Amino acid sequence: MNNDIYFSFIICCYNSEKYISETLESIINQTYSNWEIILINDGSVDRTEEIIFSYIKQCNKIKYFKQKNMGFAYSRNVAINKSSGEWIIIIDHDDICLPNRLHIHYDQILKNNNNSKLFFGDTIHFGKNIYKEIRHLDKFDMSRINLNKKNVAKSLLIDGCFIDSESVMFNKNAALIVGGFNTKFKYVADYDFFIRMGLKYNISYTKKILSKWRVHDTQASFNMININKNELINIYYKYLFLDDFKYMFVFRIIIIFKLFKSLIKKYL
Numbered sequence: 619m620n621n622d623i624y625f626s627f628i629i630c631c632y633n634s635e636k637y638i639s640e641t642l643e644s645i646i647n648q649t650y651s652n653w654e655i656i657l658i659n660d661g662s663v664d665r666t667e668e669i670i671f672s673y674i675k676q677c678n679k680i681k682y683f684k685q686k687n688m689g690f691a692y693s694r695n696v697a698i699n700k701s702s703g704e705w706i707i708i709i710d711h712d713d714i715c716l717p718n719r720l721h722i723h724y725d726q727i728l729k730n731n732n733n734s735k736l737f738f739g740d741t742i743h744f745g746k747n748i749y750k751e752i753r754h755l756d757k758f759d760m761s762r763i764n765l766n767k768k769n770v771a772k773s774l775l776i777d778g779c780f781i782d783s784e785s786v787m788f789n790k791n792a793a794l795i796v797g798g799f800n801t802k803f804k805y806v807a808d809y810d811f812f813i814r815m816g817l818k819y820n821i822s823y824t825k826k827i828l829s830k831w832r833v834h835d836t837q838a839s840f841n842m843i844n845i846n847k848n849e850l851i852n853i854y855y856k857y858l859f860l861d862d863f864k865y866m867f868v869f870r871i872i873i874i875f876k877l878f879k880s881l882i883k884k885y886l
Contacts, residue, residue: 621652623724626703626790629711630658630693635665637712637832642673642680644829645709650720655680656697661687691799691807698793706790708808713784714830722826723787732766735792735819736812739826741782745833754782755825765823768862771816774809775857776872781821783808785828792819806849813853817862851880 627645631638645655657680659667674680709715726737743752758780763773796814799807854877863869
C-alpha cells in the first residue's frame with residue numbers, strides 16, 4: 619500500500635490535560651504515516667498547552683492554534699480551514715484512534731464506488747462506570763438504512779444519530795460547500811453537520827471498529843441534558859420545513875411526532 623493519500627486529523631481541545639496525551643499517542647502510532655494533526659486549543663486554562671508543546675517538540679506533523687473559548691463547532695470550522703488534506707478525520711481530545719484506523723479509511727476511499735463524501739465506522743464506548751465495552755452500531759439496524767444522499771439525511775432524523783463523531787472522515791471541499799459546523803449549536807453540531815452532508819452527498823460506512831469514545835459522568839449533567847433537548851427540538855423544527863422534504867408526508871408526520879415527544883419531555 620502506498621502512502622499517497624494525505625489525511626488531516628482535527629482535534630479541538632478545552633482543558634484537556636487529563637487525556638490529550640493518550641489521544642495524540644493514538645494518532646502518532648498509526649500504521650499509516652501520511653497525516654497531519656490540526657490542533658485547536660479553545661481557551662484551555664489548565665496544562666493542555668504545555669502537554670501539546672511537549673509533543674510538538676517530538677513530532678513535526680502537529681499544527682497548533684490557540685484561541686479564546688468559542689466552542690467545538692467554531693473550532694472545528696477553524697481546523698477545517700487550516701487543514702491541508704483532502705480528507706479530514708474527527709477525533710476528540712479525550713478519545714482514542716485504533717492503530718489501523720487510517721488504513722481502514724484508505725481502503726474506504728479506494729472502494730468509494732458511489733462517490734461518498736463522508737465515511738464512518740463502528741466505535742467502542744468505554745469509561746470507568748461502563749463494565750462492558752459497548753459497540754455503537756449494535757444499537758442500530760444498519761441493513762435497513764439507505765446511505766444514499768437525501769435518504770441518509772431522512773434516516774438520521776428518524777432513527778437518530780447512528781454516526782459516531784470519533785469514527786468520521788469527510789471530504790474537505792464537500793464540508794465547505796455545506797457550510798461546515800453550525801456554531802449556533804453547543805452539543806448537536808455534529809448531528810446537524812451529518813444531516814446536511816447527507817442531504818447533498820452519499821455516505822458510506824464500515825463495520826470495523828475505528829476508535830474508542832470515552833464516556834464521562836459530566837456528559838450526563840442536568841444542564842447538558844436540558845440544552846441537548848432544546849437543540850434537538852430546533853433540529854426537528856428546522857428540517858420539518860425544509861424544501862427537500864416538502865412532499866414526503868409520512869416522513870414529516872414522523873418528525874412532527876418526534877418534535878411533539880421532545881417538547882413533552884422538555885416540560886416534564
